[in-house]
Amino acid sequence: MLVDAIRAEGFRLTKNRTALFWSLVFVPIIAIVIGGLTNFVLKGSETKLLGDTKMPPEMREALLNRGTLDMGGALVEAAASLANPLVLLFVLIGAATVYAGDYRWETWRLISARNSRINLLLAKLAVVAGLALAAMGFMLVADVIENLIKAAVFERTLTFTLTGEGAAHFIGYFALSLLRIVQFTMMGMLAAVMTRSLLAALFVPLVFGVAQFFTTNPLMQMGVMPDAWLAILVNPGSATDAIQAAIGGGERAAGLPDGILLKAWFSVALWTLAPLAGALAWFRRQDLSKE
Amino acid sequence: MTAEIESPVIQVTGLTKTYGSVRALDGLDLSIPRGGVYGVLGPNGAGKSTLFRILLGLIRPTAGTATIMNGPVGDIAPMRLTGSMIETPRYPPFMTARQVLSWLALEHGIAGTADIPYWLERVGLSEAADRKVRGFSVGMMQRLGVAAALISKPELIILDEPTSGMDPPGIQEMRALIRSLAHDDGLTVVLASHQLLEVQRVCDRVAILNKGKLVREGAVSELTAVGERLRLSVSPVDQVLAALGTKGVRDGDAVLADIPRTEGPALIRALAEAGVDIHEARWVGTDLEAIFFTETGAVQAPETIHAG
Numbered sequence: 001m002l003v004d005a006i007r008a009e010g011f012r013l014t015k016n017r018t019a020l021f022w023s024l025v026f027v028p029i030i031a032i033v034i035g036g037l038t039n040f041v042l043k044g045s046e047t048k049l050l051g052d053t054k055m056p057p058e059m060r061e062a063l064l065n066r067g068t069l070d071m072g073g074a075l076v077e078a079a080a081s082l083a084n085p086l087v088l089l090f091v092l093i094g095a096a097t098v099y100a101g102d103y104r105w106e107t108w109r110l111i112s113a114r115n116s117r118i119n120l121l122l123a124k125l126a127v128v129a130g131l132a133l134a135a136m137g138f139m140l141v142a143d144v145i146e147n148l149i150k151a152a153v154f155e156r157t158l159t160f161t162l163t164g165e166g167a168a169h170f171i172g173y174f175a176l177s178l179l180r181i182v183q184f185t186m187m188g189m190l191a192a193v194m195t196r197s198l199l200a201a202l203f204v205p206l207v208f209g210v211a212q213f214f215t216t217n218p219l220m221q222m223g224v225m226p227d228a229w230l231a232i233l234v235n236p237g238s239a240t241d242a243i244q245a246a247i248g249g250g251e252r253a254a255g256l257p258d259g260i261l262l263k264a265w266f267s268v269a270l271w272t273l274a275p276l277a278g279a280l281a282w283f284r285r286q287d288l289s290k291e
Numbered sequence: 292m293t294a295e296i297e298s299p300v301i302q303v304t305g306l307t308k309t310y311g312s313v314r315a316l317d318g319l320d321l322s323i324p325r326g327g328v329y330g331v332l333g334p335n336g337a338g339k340s341t342l343f344r345i346l347l348g349l350i351r352p353t354a355g356t357a358t359i360m361n362g363p364v365g366d367i368a369p370m371r372l373t374g375s376m377i378e379t380p381r382y383p384p385f386m387t388a389r390q391v392l393s394w395l396a397l398e399h400g401i402a403g404t405a406d407i408p409y410w411l412e413r414v415g416l417s418e419a420a421d422r423k424v425r426g427f428s429v430g431m432m433q434r435l436g437v438a439a440a441l442i443s444k445p446e447l448i449i450l451d452e453p454t455s456g457m458d459p460p461g462i463q464e465m466r467a468l469i470r471s472l473a474h475d476d477g478l479t480v481v482l483a484s485h486q487l488l489e490v491q492r493v494c495d496r497v498a499i500l501n502k503g504k505l506v507r508e509g510a511v512s513e514l515t516a517v518g519e520r521l522r523l524s525v526s527p528v529d530q531v532l533a534a535l536g537t538k539g540v541r542d543g544d545a546v547l548a549d550i551p552r553t554e555g556p557a558l559i560r561a562l563a564e565a566g567v568d569i570h571e572a573r574w575v576g577t578d579l580e581a582i583f584f585t586e587t588g589a590v591q592a593p594e595t596i597h598a599g
Binding site: 001012101108109110113114115288 | 348371382384385386393397
């Protein structure tokens with residue numbers, strides 16, 4: 001049963017402390033440390049500037065006008081950038097462990113006879129999605145901590161404003177970031193099943209991720225504009241950007257070319273579902289006697 | 292007995308598996324009855340592991356059919372009645388033995404983990420229950436593999452080389468466990484092993500495969516009874532050899548008499564009356580090793596006759 005497979009896969013992941021540390025904890029810690037240090041460095045620079053008696057009074061006043069720090073707005077902004085390369089890289093480490101672990105540890109033969117192969121693979125996907133969700137949650141916590149440090153260092157007043165529109169933006173950005181991360185891990189799943197290699201599960205999506213950003217210029221030289229079907233289809237990153245702009249509304253949304261959202265959603269769906277379908281089809285007929 | 296109880300746990304008909312030009316299984320027909328310990332023997336490349344892998348749904352046959360626990364191979368329902376250990380099992384190295392069993396219990400949809408300490412104790416791993424498996428020896432891996440195969444309370448258990456990598460005391464314990472599983476717990480145990488003496492001691496029935504085909508099948512007691520001879524430690528040996536004629540052959544300081552069991556007492560009486568000193572008389576059979584070498588055409592060791 002799928003539920004059994006998900007519970008088992010989740011249980012196994014919770015025992016893999018190394019994978020959990022790198023996927024969930026490392027990036028938030030780095031974010032807090034770097035963010036905190038940056039605030040202290042900026043504060044130091046500010047103090048130095050304020051000590052300059054030749055500073056124009058207007059500038060001094062601007063620096064001393066601390067204002068407020070809106071945690072609600074900060075969270076919405078953070079949600080929009082949760083699928084950043086650093087989070088993506090470290091979630092992929094955990095995802096590669098989940099997808100390729102049974103090949104690496106030669107454990108398929110222990111579990112594959114008693115459950116359908118589709119269930120086993122979908123369970124891995126569900127657990128990786130949970131891992132991505134947790135990693136995003138930890139990143140948001142790190143963002144809150146970083147903002148608390150910022151407020152303390154710069155003596156800014158904390159506020160929390162989240163309107164209905166802001167909440168909708170947060171949910172939209174968060175869901176889109178999750179989809180983007182899961183999309184990358186799908187490529188990892190396909191690579192793991194086809195190559196039985198943990199390294200391939202990690203690096204193939206990374207290579208694809210980097211490569212897609214270099215598609216725009218060559219395509220333009222071939223006469224394919226950035227909003228054309230082909231350009232959007234080969235670059236799901238630009239598709240995600242378009243959808244994110246639409247979620248945010250305002251000028252960015254208004255500036256989107258006509259019909260680009262349809263192309264964007266199609267591209268995102270293609271890059272998410274095609275690797276999944278490929279992995280499932282390959283895995284169903286795979287010889288699992290030799291992991 | 293109901294039809295279900297009498298039906299074989301494994302039924303294989305015309306099973307063929309090819310890897311390129313290599314025929315690992317070549318139209319194999321085999322029926323494994325319910326109950327007891329069943330051994331599958333064969334030299335390397337005979338098709339034992341391929342047979343097990345097909346039965347467990349790990350690979351697909353090229354041709355033929357196979358059923359396990361009354362269901363086609365590859366179906367989930369019969370597999371839920373089957374436990375298995377294929378070759379030396381491996382586990383995620385960061386887990387303890389207890390965690391491995393908990394994980395597999397979840398995989399198999401088994402509610403609760405109350406039986407885990409029992410099975411760890413049964414395979415002799417209680418003291419190592421909370422050690423990470425990355426530090427386990429091959430023998431400990433094998434024991435954990437057997438516990439993992441049993442955690443789902445199967446009716447059939449398939450073990451591929453269960454004593455591989457074990458030390459002599461470990462082999463003895465595993466042998467006792469396998470017999471206990473079959474005769475005390477009522478499981479059907481199907482195992483493959485290269486250790487023929489081991490198989491002879493633990494199995495009730497055996498099948499000998501060679502080049503993907505079944506070449507011999509039957510109860511161990513029946514197979515080893517064929518070619519049974521009366522070994523007489525006597526003096527003078529020549530007198531007894533002369534009396535037996537073509538039915539007698541010298542075996543060191545003894546004589547092997549090729550006669551039916553029913554004629555044994557009369558022969559001993561006649562020799563005693565003829566003044567022959569009889570120091571020992573016992574029936575010896577052909578062991579599995581001799582049968583194996585004969586059936587598979589492998590080079591036979593010089594000494595093939597052992598005490599039965």
